[in-house]
Amino acid sequence: MTRPLKIDDLYWFEIPGDPALSPDGERVAYTLATQDAENDRVVRSIWEVRGGGPARRLTHGPADTAPRWSPDGTRLAFLRDGQLHLLSLDGQEATPLTTPARCPAGAGTPVWSPDGSRIAYAAPGTRRDATAPVVIDALGWRADGVGLIGPVRTQLFVVDVESGEVRQLTKGDRHAGAPTWSPDGTQLAYPTSTGPDAATHGTSAAHVVGVGEDAPAPRRIGPAGGLAGPVSWFPDGSALLVVGRTEFGVGHLELLRQPLDGSAPVSLTAALDRNVLPGGPGYPGALPQFHGDTIVFCARDRGATRLYRLDAAGISASPLPAGTGVGGCSVATKAGRAALVVSDASEFAEIALLDLDAWESGEPGEPSAGSRPERLTDHMARSLPDIVLHPFTEREFTISDGTVVHGVITRAAQTPTGGPLLVDVHGGPHNAWAPHSDPVHLYHQELASRGWTILTLNVRASDGYGEAFYTAAVGAWGEADEQDVLQPVATLVAEGLVDPARIALTGYSYGGYLSCWLSARSDVFAAVVPGGVLVDLKSMAGTSEEGHLIADHEIGDPERLTALSPISHADAVRAPTLILHGGADDTCPVGQAEQWFHALCTRKVPARLVVYPGSSHLFILDGRPSHREDYSRRLTEWVTTHTDR
Numbered sequence: 112m113t114r115p116l117k118i119d120d121l122y123w124f125e126i127p128g129d130p131a132l133s134p135d136g137e138r139v140a141y142t143l144a145t146q147d148a149e150n151d152r153v154v155r156s157i158w159e160v161r162g163g164g165p166a167r168r169l170t171h172g173p174a175d176t177a178p179r180w181s182p183d184g185t186r187l188a189f190l191r192d193g194q195l196h197l198l199s200l201d202g203q204e205a206t207p208l209t210t211p212a213r214c215p216a217g218a219g220t221p222v223w224s225p226d227g228s229r230i231a232y233a234a235p236g237t238r239r240d241a242t243a244p245v246v247i248d249a250l251g252w253r254a255d256g257v258g259l260i261g262p263v264r265t266q267l268f269v270v271d272v273e274s275g276e277v278r279q280l281t282k283g284d285r286h287a288g289a290p291t292w293s294p295d296g297t298q299l300a301y302p303t304s305t306g307p308d309a310a311t312h313g314t315s316a317a318h319v320v321g322v323g324e325d326a327p328a329p330r331r332i333g334p335a336g337g338l339a340g341p342v343s344w345f346p347d348g349s350a351l352l353v354v355g356r357t358e359f360g361v362g363h364l365e366l367l368r369q370p371l372d373g374s375a376p377v378s379l380t381a382a383l384d385r386n387v388l389p390g391g392p393g394y395p396g397a398l399p400q401f402h403g404d405t406i407v408f409c410a411r412d413r414g415a416t417r418l419y420r421l422d423a424a425g426i427s428a429s430p431l432p433a434g435t436g437v438g439g440c441s442v443a444t445k446a447g448r449a450a451l452v453v454s455d456a457s458e459f460a461e462i463a464l465l466d467l468d469a470w471e472s473g474e475p476g477e478p479s480a481g482s483r484p485e486r487l488t489d490h491m492a493r494s495l496p497d498i499v500l501h502p503f504t505e506r507e508f509t510i511s512d513g514t515v516v517h518g519v520i521t522r523a524a525q526t527p528t529g530g531p532l533l534v535d536v537h538g539g540p541h542n543a544w545a546p547h548s549d550p551v552h553l554y555h556q557e558l559a560s561r562g563w564t565i566l567t568l569n570v571r572a573s574d575g576y577g578e579a580f581y582t583a584a585v586g587a588w589g590e591a592d593e594q595d596v597l598q599p600v601a602t603l604v605a606e607g608l609v610d611p612a613r614i615a616l617t618g619y620s621y622g623g624y625l626s627c628w629l630s631a632r633s634d635v636f637a638a639v640v641p642g643g644v645l646v647d648l649k650s651m652a653g654t655s656e657e658g659h660l661i662a663d664h665e666i667g668d669p670e671r672l673t674a675l676s677p678i679s680h681a682d683a684v685r686a687p688t689l690i691l692h693g694g695a696d697d698t699c700p701v702g703q704a705e706q707w708f709h710a711l712c713t714r715k716v717p718a719r720l721v722v723y724p725g726s727s728h729l730f731i732l733d734g735r736p737s738h739r740e741d742y743s744r745r746l747t748e749w750v751t752t753h754t755d756r
Contacts, residue, residue, distance in 0.1 A: 113499040115523070116556040118743045120498065122146045122736055124550055125490035127158070127462050128452055129177060130439050133184045136446025137161055139462055139487060140169070140178040140187055141439075146736045147173070153733050157189055157198070160487045162464055169198060170205060177220040182227045193217030195230065195270065209270055213277050218268070220289060224296045229269050229322070231290045231299055236266040236282065249284065250310040253656050255697040256392075256727040267301060269322055280320050281329060285309065287318075289341060294348045297321060302339035302353070305331055313660050314359045315339045317351050317369055333369045333376050340364060341389045341398050352399060352406065354389045361541075361585050361664050363387070363578045366399060366408060366421065379421055384577045385410040386541070390439065393729050394542065397440035400449075402467050407449060409437055411575035413517055414543045418451070420470075436460075436547045442467070453484055457500060459491040459548045501559040505546055508599040514571065514583075516595045519546055520603075521555055521565040531613035531754050532564045534600060534636075538620030538643070540572035540584060540592075540665075551732055554743040561751070564609055570595035570625075586667045588648075588675050589628040596625070597633055612637065615750035616686075619643045619731060620699060624677065627707060630688065631680035638753035640746045642691040643728055645699045646707045648672040654700045681710035687717035689749040691742055693726035693734070721745060 123146070130141045140159050147154045156172040169178075169187070175196075178189045187198045188208070195208040195218045208230070209218045219232035239245075245252070245261040253259050267280040267287045280299065281287045288302035298319050305316040317339045320329035332351060333339070340354040351369040356362060357376055363386040367376040380387060388396025388409045395416040399408035406421045418437050438460055439452035447468035454460040463484035491498075503521040510516060535552065537544050544567040549555065555565045569575065571592040572584040584591040596616075604611045615638040618626040623644035630639045645651050649672045652662035666672055673679050688711055692704035704720060711718035723730060723738045730738055 113497050115560045116495075116498050116500060116553065117560075118553045118557050118740055118747070120495055121550075121553060121740055122148045123494045124459075125494045126460060126550060127488055127490055128439055128460070130441045130450040130452055130462055131178045131180055131187075132441040132443045132446075132448060132450035132464075133180050134182060134443055134445065135184055136443040136448035138184075139441075139450040139464065140180065141450075141452075141462055142176050142178065143168075143490065144733065148736060151735050151737050153736070157187070159200075160462055162485065162487060166462075166488050166490070169200075179221045179223060181223055182225060188221035188223065188230055190218065190220065195221055195232070197272070208272065208275055209277060210275075213275065214268075216263075218270075219265075222290055222292060224292050225294060226296055228272055229296075230272060231267065231269050231292065231322075233265050233267055233287050233289050233301070235260075235263050236279065237263055239263050250659060251286075251656070253697045255656055256695075256729065258695065258697065267299060267320065269299075280322065280326075288315075288339075291341075291343045293319075293344050294346060297323065300332070300342045300344060300351050302342050302355075303329075305335045311659065312359060312663065313338070315355075317342045317353050317355075319351075319371070332371060332373055333367075337376075338364075343399065343401075346401055352401075354387050354399060359664075361582050363581060364389070366406065379406070380408075380410070383410065383419070385412055386574050386578075386581065388416055388574075393538070393732060395436065395438045395545075397437065400440065400442040400444075402442050402444050402447070402449075407440065407442055407467070409440065411543060413575050414519075414545045414569055414573075415547065415575070416545065418449075418465075436545050451484055453486070454547045456503065456547050459550055461486050461490065462488040500548055501556055503546065506599075508568075508595075508602055510594050510598050512594075514580075514595070516568055516570060516599060517573075517576070518566055518568040518599060519544055521559050521567075523559045523562070526559070526562055526564070528607050529610050530562045530564060531558075531615065531750075532566060532600070532603065532609035533558055533615050533617065533750060534566045534568070534596060536568065536570065536596065536616075536618030536622035536625045537573070538618070538622050539574070540570075540588070540621040540625075541574050541581060542621075543569045543573045543575050551739075552743075553739075554747045557743065557747050558750070564603070566599065566603065568596060568599060585665060586671065588666065589625060589632070589677070590675070592625065593629060593632055596629060597635060600635060611635075613754040613756070615639070615754055617642070617746060617750070620645075620728065623699070627677035627684075628680070630686050631677055631683045634685060636686050638689075638750045639686045640689045640691065640749055641707070642731070642742070642746075643696060643699050644690060644692065644707055645703045646677040646710075647703060648676045650706070651699070651703060654702060656697045678706055678710055681707070681714060684711060684714065684716050687749075687753045688719075689745060690718065690720045691745065692720070692722055693728055693730045694722045694724045695726055696728045698728035719749075 157170040160166040198205040216235035216238040219234040290299040338356040369376040390396040396409035616636040617640040619642040623641035626641040651658040708720040
């Protein structure tokens with residue numbers, strides 16, 4: 112017998128991620144995140160699966176992450192409690208490669224040298240004394256999930272696998288991003304901020320540094336005024352593959368071929384008109400990787416993160432149908448395979464294996480049956496075998512100015528018309544709702560079980576609809592996209608699907624901003640639940656880790672910061688409002704929630720503020736299980752209470 116998903120089912124969640132495919136293409140190592148209810152924490156351990164066999168646990172956590180195979184496939188390097196460890200697959204226990212004595216600030220994700228003798232990583236250059244005064248001379252003094260970092264910057268290190276000797280390769284006041292080895296093993300490429308006002312404007316570029324004892328200082332490769340994310344090498348060592356932009360600003364990330372001579376980079380994906388997704392906190396995707404003369408990468412299309420292939424010379428780019436959503440990818444070039452994290456409308460994320468050669472032998476966009484990914488794991492099906500998710504329907508709404516807004520409606524089967532509606536706005540603003548299973552917003556499934564309709568909308572500025580749509584709200588937050596919410600709601604009311612007196616609104620991060628904005632601009636909503644909010648763009652600019660970049664690039668005109676701040680319009684709010692916020696949020700500082708709570712209380716608007724101590728901005732993704740459960744329960748109770756007749 113089956114049943115719908117409930118909020119407290121999150122304690123049984125087992126979520127795989129960060130796959131690493133062995134060089135021979137036979138074994139996939141990955142991280143499995145499980146929930147430890149007794150200690151109120153997420154436990155991460157390393158697992159392995161082979162095609163046709165059951166998954167097996169390699170480590171027991173509680174903080175084991177980032178498995179990476181040695182080039183010969185005999186060992187795994189991974190992080191345990193912030194230090195590098197090595198694991199042989201002969202049954203022996205993992206052994207530490209770095210230690211707090213040698214690396215007091217910890218290590219970073221391991222990157223093996225081509226010959227397997229060294230591992231490079233990026234990590235803080237020094238360990239900050241948590242009790243000492245923090246001296247700040249430049250922007251960038253805090254980081255979400257870490258807190259105050261002061262002048263500490265991430266640097267590059269190389270550790271000798273046999274001796275454990277650690278050498279620091281970079282220094283200075285700029286963060287060094289994740290490194291990647293040159294094919295001959297003599298250099299590392301990495302992204303770092305660049306330009307005289309990099310901290311203010313966010314500009315960055317690819318750099319290269321030698322790994323020898325007498326190597327010259329790092330040198331910049333390419334323009335200084337752009338944006339460089341993850342960097343890798345073309346297989347022949349002639350150029351770098353950079354995920355970035357030639358000019359800094361709001362817009363799609365592209366795949367750039369950057370010649371080593373520093374000449375102008377060439378975009379390989381401009382014709383695709385989709386945002387390249389290298390993955391990262393709060394965002395899906397995977398690092399681009401080479402398979403022969405093609406590049407395998409992720410980009411978002413209509414909310415779903417898909418796998419694409421691209422000829423190395425920039426000739427073609429075609430989607431690879433590897434499931435509805437891709438949350439990780441690891442390519443074994445010689446084996447012609449890719450390990451993926453895939454999810455779809457009915458199943459949560461699992462590990463799958465894709466035959467790249469079989470796909471490439473088929474017609475573009477019409478892969479042969481043998482090229483479809485083979486699911487190797489069934490963690491969620493085993494931990495929650497009787498769960499069935501409520502069905503959803505994709506909808507398009509044409510706004511009065513002609514803009515088409517894509518949305519998803521979730522309703523339990525046989526739900527009668529004329530019931531309550533919850534509208535949920537995503538964050539970013541350049542994220543997107545995906546049309547597949549969602550392990551985060553459990554209140555969607557809970558409310559659908561209670562007869563609610565859930566409407567998620569990819570409003571203007573959402574990712575996956577072209578760059579013009581992606582940039583459509585620049586300089587006009589709230590003003591540009593408010594009708595993208597209000598008019599679809601009016602459509603559902605006109606169709607008789609929902610009760611106009613029982614409509615609630617929620618959203619997180621940018622969605623929290625737009626929830627506050629709309630509660631001041633409309634009387635449509637009977638209850639509002641903003642989470643991770645920002646309501647004062649002026650104060651946000653000086654207190655958030657990203658606030659100055661938002662003010663400069665997303666808004667642009669300093670004179671508009673006040674007009675576009677929900678706090679400026681608080682007099683018009685009437686809807687009962689529940690504010691949910693992480694107490695250690697450095698992206699949208701908790702002071703933003705406190706300002707909104709104060710503004711509503713002093714205007715006699717029914718309001719409640721809930722702060723989750725020690726929780727960062729992304730706690731709703733992987734924070735304490737009790738906090739995540741509480742978030743969904745409080746939201747469910749609030750909107751239900753304030754829409755009941």
